[in-house]
Amino acid sequence: xxxxxxxxxxxxxxxxxxxxxxxxxxxxxxxxxxxxxxxxxxxxxxxxxxxxxxxxxxxxxxxxxxxxxxxxxxxxxxxxxxxxxxxxxxxxxxxxxxxxxxxxxxxxxxxxxxxxxxxxxxxxxxxxxxxxxxxxxxxxxxxxxxxxxxxxxxxxxxxxxx
Numbered sequence: 001x002x003x004x005x006x007x008x009x010x011x012x013x014x015x016x017x018x019x020x021x022x023x024x025x026x027x028x029x030x031x032x033x034x035x036x037x038x039x040x041x042x043x044x045x046x047x048x049x050x051x052x053x054x055x056x057x058x059x060x061x062x063x064x065x066x067x068x069x070x071x072x073x074x075x076x077x078x079x080x081x082x083x084x085x086x087x088x089x090x091x092x093x094x095x096x097x098x099x100x101x102x103x104x105x106x107x108x109x110x111x112x113x114x115x116x117x118x119x120x121x122x123x124x125x126x127x128x129x130x131x132x133x134x135x136x137x138x139x140x141x142x143x144x145x146x147x148x149x150x151x152x153x154x155x156x157x158x159x160x161x162x
Contacts, residue, residue, distance in 0.1 A: 001048065001049075001050060001082055002048060002049050002050070002082055002083075002084045003040075003049070003050045003051075003052055003077070003080065003082045003083045003084065004043075004049055004050070004051050004052065004083070004084065004085045004086070004087060005052050005054065005074065005077045005078075005083055005085070005086045005087065006018060006051055006052065006053045006054065006087050006089065007054045007057070007070065007074060007086065007087070007088055007089070007105060008056060008088055008089035008090060008091075008098070008101075008121075009056050009057065009058055009089075009090065009091065009097060009098045009101060010056030010057070010058070010066075011056065011091065012056065012089045012090060012091040012098065012121055013089060013091065013121040013122065013151040013152070014053060014054075014056060014089050015053065016151040016152065017089060017119070017121065017149075017151035017157075018039065018041070018051060018053040020151055020154060020157065021041075021043055021044060021045075021051055021157065022041030022042060022043060022044060022051055023041075023044045024039075024041045038052060038053065038054055038055070038069065038073050039052075039053045040052045040053065041053075052077065052083075054069075054070045054073055054074060054077075055067070055069050055070045056070070057070040057071065057101065058097070058098075058100075058101055059071075059100065059101055059104065060074065060101070060104045060105070060108065061104075074105075074108070075108075078108060078109065078111075078112035078114055079112065083114060084114070084115065085114065085115045085116070085117065086105065086109050086114050086115070086116045086117070087116075087117050087118075087119055087160070088101075088102050088105045088106070088116060088117070088118045088119070088144075089118075089119045089121050089151075090102055090118060090119070090120055090121065091121055091122055092120040092121060092122050092123060092125075092126060092133060092148075093122050093125050093126065095120075095133075099142075102118060102142065103142060106118075106142060106143065106144050116144050117144065117145050117146075117147065117160070118139075118142070118144050118145065118146040118147070119146075119147055119149045119156075119160055120133070120135055120138075120146055120147065120148050120149065121149055121150065121151050122150065122151075122152075123148040123149060123150050123155070123156065124150040124152060124153050124155060135147070135148055147159060147160050
């Protein structure tokens, strides 16, 4: 059984994405600390893959309880031979808030030999306002693939999971 870790900042849409990809109904709310445990579920489209959803965190150097849970489980997850990939979800409308964390995740994945993909969530919001982001340039700069998605609408998710 292969596992994929889903990690990202608070309120980036992780629980919404998790529910969309697994068909489960993990509690979703728009305030920090709602997801303070690790949840897992099978991908609807790829049943042999398990998605593991971590609490939202701004850093792998924890200062709160939920950040500690996320950081500790992330480190353990990277050592798990069943983990084949890490998905780092970022809120593209607040990219500056998640870049430091994203770079930490990429560095740790490289150290542990795990593939990492960055999903730029909330692209529907940028599209609605006619705002463009150079995701190819961002991908080159951070040395990881960055794909546009909308967890709310499902757009882009068919290309997000390999």
